[in-house]
Amino acid sequence: MKRLATAALSLAVFLLIWKAAVVIGGYPDYILPAPEAVLERGLRAIASGVLWEHTAATLAEVVLGFVVGASVAVAVGTALGKSVFIERALSPYIVAAQAVPILALAPLLDIWFGGGLLARVAICALIVFFPIAIATMVGIRSADPLLAEMLRSLGATTAQRTRLLEIPSALPVIFGGLRVGVTLAVIGAVVAEWAGARTGLGVLVLIANQGLFDTALMFVALATLATIGLVFYGLVVFVERRVVPQ
């Protein structure tokens, strides 16, 4: 209850500062629309079904991209953590792929994966992959060597050691990566949409900004993207509280 009150208060202060900036600065609507103008534009977008159409497309990309990217990242990160050989062999490519700006890579992936939902999921998964893979690798290596020796004395196999010791030890660190990854998934979805899509909140931002000069609608799209990021981040934290002990 107290947390909710704090959040509400903080939102009220944010909106007040926003409104004050519009009034004091005297900005026109196409530069900085007032909060109530954005709200009104949002309600209209909801009523016409436009907002939901674009939001649904982006949600699908974010969810699929995050799930695919995170699953592959945990598997690859586990392999990287367990084998120095695999790390030496693979990490240059992983780092290089991360160092190339996703914006530059997105059009290429769009062509490779046929330009549909699959392409956008791939782009989203790629950007999600890196922080989670690295977190998993670091987490796997953080397993206590004394516990590893104890397991060896019990005759545990490599698979048992991974399941009983390394994954549980890595979980808090992996969840750190998942928190970063889930917010990146939203960015990945927008970048993927910019590389070639007809629906999605990224597309809506472009339409509102460059096509309609409807800055209020652009704010509606941005606010929706921010909300998606917040909700999914909250979901990851929620799962983390249940999965990670203490």
Next chain:
Amino acid sequence: MSSDTSRAIGLAIRLDGIGVRFSPSTEELGVLHELTLEIAPGSFVALIGPNGCGKSTLLLVIAGLLQPASGSVLVGDRRPSPGDARVGLAFQQPRLMPWRSILDNVSMPLEIAGVPAAERRGRAGIALERVGLASAAALRPGQLSGGMAQRAALARALVLDPPVLLLDEPFSALDALTRETFNAELERLWLDRRCTIVLVTHSVSEAVALADRVVVMSPRPGRVVRSVEVGIGRPRTPELLGGPNAADRASEVREALAAARPLELRPWAEGVTA
């Protein structure tokens, strides 16, 4: 001695000419050198010696976790292998998994051995009862005191009911009062079910209080320099342990330790503390 042979499950341990070295150089004598020791089935032996003399290494050899460079090891009639179910091992630190309940920690050896889940709970519960920790089954290791955590570790070592129990200073981090209680309980556990126990300790009084035989090791490279038969009845009551017999055995062990100490260390350690 109140020995009940029907409860004797212990196996003999035979170490013959054991050599262990961590560097391949032939000039260095290594951690253990030509160590020979026979331990009778169902007996309680304490290993004592200066730091770094290879006591813990010797336990790893008996557990099959370390292959000696030379010599032979037999537990019963077979060489021990890594993860040998015939050998239970308790370390100086409890080494419990912080994210598992005490019951789940204790049942882990069963889980690794592939025992079905339904059976695991019952057997782990019995092991916890044996160490007096049944009420803590649902707790996490972080909620236990150091002494309780060591009990849980002991229960884990006992859960497979191993014929050989190796204890690497399991009580060394506990305060003196808790240790005394533990020693009495350990003796009771052992009298109840006669496995072969090898206890590594730094404490002369603990060794004399618990063991049938105290084996004194030399500084590195470790060898057996003396074997003292304690010969005090069981259970070892405070009266028995306060008697002249115990005091004589303790001074015998101290003399052997002092004689085995390298010259440069002698002035430091006149009068070894118990």
